[in-house]
Amino acid sequence: MPITMKDVQNAAQLARLELSEEERVRLVGELSGILDHIAVIAGVDTSAIPPTAQVVELNNVMRPDEVCPSLSPDEVLANAPAREGDFFKIRAVLE
Amino acid sequence: MSSALIELTAHEAAARLREREVSSVELTEAYLERIAAVDPRIHAYLRVLREEALAMARAADERLAAGESGPLLGIPIALKDVLTTRGIETTAGSKMLKGYVPPYSATVVEWLREAGAVFLGKTNMDEFAMGSSNEYSAYGPVYNPWDTTRVPGGSSGGSAAAVAADEAALALGTDTGGSIRQPAALCGIVGLKPTYGRVSRYGLIAFASSLDQIGPLTKDVTDAAILLGAIAGHDPCDSTTVDLPVPDYTASLVPDVKGLRLGVPREYFVPGMQPGVEQAVRSAIAALEDMGASVGEVSLPSTEHALATYYIIAPAEASANLARYDGIKYGYSAGGETMWEAYGRTRAAGFGPEVKRRIMIGTYALSSGYYDAYYVKAQKIRTLVKRDFDAVFADYDAVLAPTSPTTAFKLGQKTADPVQMYLSDACTLPVNIAGLPGISLPCGLLEGLPVGLQIITPAFSEETLLRIAFAYEQSGHFVRQRPPLGV
Numbered sequence: 001m002p003i004t005m006k007d008v009q010n011a012a013q014l015a016r017l018e019l020s021e022e023e024r025v026r027l028v029g030e031l032s033g034i035l036d037h038i039a040v041i042a043g044v045d046t047s048a049i050p051p052t053a054q055v056v057e058l059n060n061v062m063r064p065d066e067v068c069p070s071l072s073p074d075e076v077l078a079n080a081p082a083r084e085g086d087f088f089k090i091r092a093v094l095e
Numbered sequence: 096m097s098s099a100l101i102e103l104t105a106h107e108a109a110a111r112l113r114e115r116e117v118s119s120v121e122l123t124e125a126y127l128e129r130i131a132a133v134d135p136r137i138h139a140y141l142r143v144l145r146e147e148a149l150a151m152a153r154a155a156d157e158r159l160a161a162g163e164s165g166p167l168l169g170i171p172i173a174l175k176d177v178l179t180t181r182g183i184e185t186t187a188g189s190k191m192l193k194g195y196v197p198p199y200s201a202t203v204v205e206w207l208r209e210a211g212a213v214f215l216g217k218t219n220m221d222e223f224a225m226g227s228s229n230e231y232s233a234y235g236p237v238y239n240p241w242d243t244t245r246v247p248g249g250s251s252g253g254s255a256a257a258v259a260a261d262e263a264a265l266a267l268g269t270d271t272g273g274s275i276r277q278p279a280a281l282c283g284i285v286g287l288k289p290t291y292g293r294v295s296r297y298g299l300i301a302f303a304s305s306l307d308q309i310g311p312l313t314k315d316v317t318d319a320a321i322l323l324g325a326i327a328g329h330d331p332c333d334s335t336t337v338d339l340p341v342p343d344y345t346a347s348l349v350p351d352v353k354g355l356r357l358g359v360p361r362e363y364f365v366p367g368m369q370p371g372v373e374q375a376v377r378s379a380i381a382a383l384e385d386m387g388a389s390v391g392e393v394s395l396p397s398t399e400h401a402l403a404t405y406y407i408i409a410p411a412e413a414s415a416n417l418a419r420y421d422g423i424k425y426g427y428s429a430g431g432e433t434m435w436e437a438y439g440r441t442r443a444a445g446f447g448p449e450v451k452r453r454i455m456i457g458t459y460a461l462s463s464g465y466y467d468a469y470y471v472k473a474q475k476i477r478t479l480v481k482r483d484f485d486a487v488f489a490d491y492d493a494v495l496a497p498t499s500p501t502t503a504f505k506l507g508q509k510t511a512d513p514v515q516m517y518l519s520d521a522c523t524l525p526v527n528i529a530g531l532p533g534i535s536l537p538c539g540l541l542e543g544l545p546v547g548l549q550i551i552t553p554a555f556s557e558e559t560l561l562r563i564a565f566a567y568e569q570s571g572h573f574v575r576q577r578p579p580l581g582v
Contacts, residue, residue: 003459007459008455010462011455011458011459011462012455012458014458014462015414015418015442015454015455015458016418016421016435016438016439016442017439017442017443017446017451017454017455018436018439018440018442018443019443019451020443023451027451027452027455030452030513031452031455031456031459033512033513033514034406034452034456034513034514034517035456037402037403037406037514037517038403038406038407038469039403040399040400040403041400041403041404041407041472041473041476042468042472044400044472044476044479046472046475046476046479049475049476049478049479050475050478051471051474051475051477051478052474052475052477052478052481053305053474054291054305054335054530055291055292055305055481055529055530055554056291056292056335056337056530058292058334058335058337061334061335063331071198071199075198076198078196078198079194079195079196079198079424079425079426080423080424080425081422081423081425081426081428082423082428088423088424090423090434091431091432091433091434091437092433092434093434
């Protein structure tokens with residue numbers, strides 16, 4: 001299944017990745033090559049096979065809901081590109 | 096004196112520290128000198144922690160003087176830059192995290208600090224651990240100590256090269272599809288990927304969370320057993336760690352394989368592999384047979400689909416994990432008129448080409464209309480890959496195979512074709528898909544370049560893995576050599 005420019009644009013939009021025209025053109029070719037290779041799995045009969053998401057036989061590991069020490073606001077915000085008081089400063093989400 | 100010091104394995108150096116023949120400060124200074132002398136040619140380190148290392152060495156000497164002992168107390172170690180280190184810049188080989196100083200350390204880093212290990216520096220790597228040659232580091236490639244026109248493998252290329260070039264006594268790396276074992280093979284050292292769930296991933300900057308594991312890169316099998324023992328165990332901060340007792344792995348270092356049943360999967364000797372690699376690996380397997388193991392050919396029929404399965408699952412998980420890099424909480428930030436524009440620009444400028452490729456594949460495979468055909472299909476084939484191993488392990492104690500189909504390749508040889516690069520992990524990534532432990536150890540030199548033997552055992556049977564590896568190492572069939580690097 002060849003990848004189209006529209007597929008690349010759609011995936012880039014979902015991934016919040018701004019791509020140049022040159023990158024988009026290159027990715028159409030590269031992703032098509034990779035997906036050609038991946039296409040071999042389409043022929044495998046998996047109708048009776050359950051999926052495996054992870055291999056450790058642990059499910060829903062719970063712990064007591066107890067308060068324990070955590071990082072201070074200054075430590076949490078130390079790497080923030082922009083800060084206001086004890087908050088991350090961001091652009092408006094809603095216009 | 097100092098050249099002899101840096102050539103010691105960690106357990107040999109620990110014996111000298113214990114006998115007070117040498118101090119941790121002297122040992123650390125010898126490594127810092129070595130790094131200054133050879134790293135301009137190797138580029139294994141992104142950051143050398145001179146002051147921190149010497150302070151840690153002084154503290155270790157005080158603990159030794161007070162009568163404390165421990166296999167890693169005062170031993171200089173290199174840490175892959177994907178492991179967070181509190182107060183020390185951690186970039187994961189990406190521009191996205193340039194200048195990022197984590198407020199906490201990975202659990203394994205904390206445990207090593209408590210054990211008294213000395214942190215020499217943070218090692219170079221493919222960006223976010225995505226790559227098999229270290230050429231995708233945003234900070235420039237690592238050069239193979241055996242031939243600096245060749246790659247060291249990846250993504251833990253810096254850690255492997257540092258150990259091979261005697262720039263560290265041992266190192267930690269991470270392995271998602273072969274990123275410890277393949278560079279260990281290409282650099283002629285030992286590399287061990289533990290069972291998924293054996294070692295805490297807390298503080299490991301995530302690539303593919305169902306596949307990632309942290310593990311040792313060392314000069315010999317004994318050091319691998321020691322370092323694994325120091326990092327293995329249940330961690331409340333990583334709910335995928337399994338609460339099983341951690342055995343004394345050094346107790347399994349017995350040079351005896353009599354009665355062990357070793358399976359050799361025919362699918363791992365692919366037509367495209369270098370004939371000399373196959374010869375070296377088969378010769379090592381014959382040596383183990385001579386020592387009393389029984390050897391039989393086995394089949395892992397889903398191997399041919401493992402690569403495709405991996406290149407859906409790993410990018411899918413990566414595309415979700417890397418969504419956190421938004422230019423708001425930490426890391427690179429490009430700015431923009433709106434938040435959406437800022438996201439797009441930050442990620443465009445912060446990520447390199449391979450990371451973008453994987454995010455795009457993963458996003459595509461998870462997107463509406465393709466999810467069942469790619470992602471769910473891959474998860475079902477993951478079941479088949481695991482069942483293949485389960486079936487073989489019903490009759491065999493271990494599987495033996497090449498680590499990499501080729502020796503170290505030239506810089507630039509595979510960067511133009513992503514699929515060719517991915518194929519260099521064909522023998523290692525099924526092990527991650529099935530969550531099994533695997534080790535690579537040197538078994539030969541081919542035209543002056545190292546060849547790796549891979550041993551794979553059932554989940555949580557690292558003791559069998561180490562026993563076979565140790566028996567081979569001690570047999571003298573192949574004795575590890577040093578790269579002809581000079582000083």
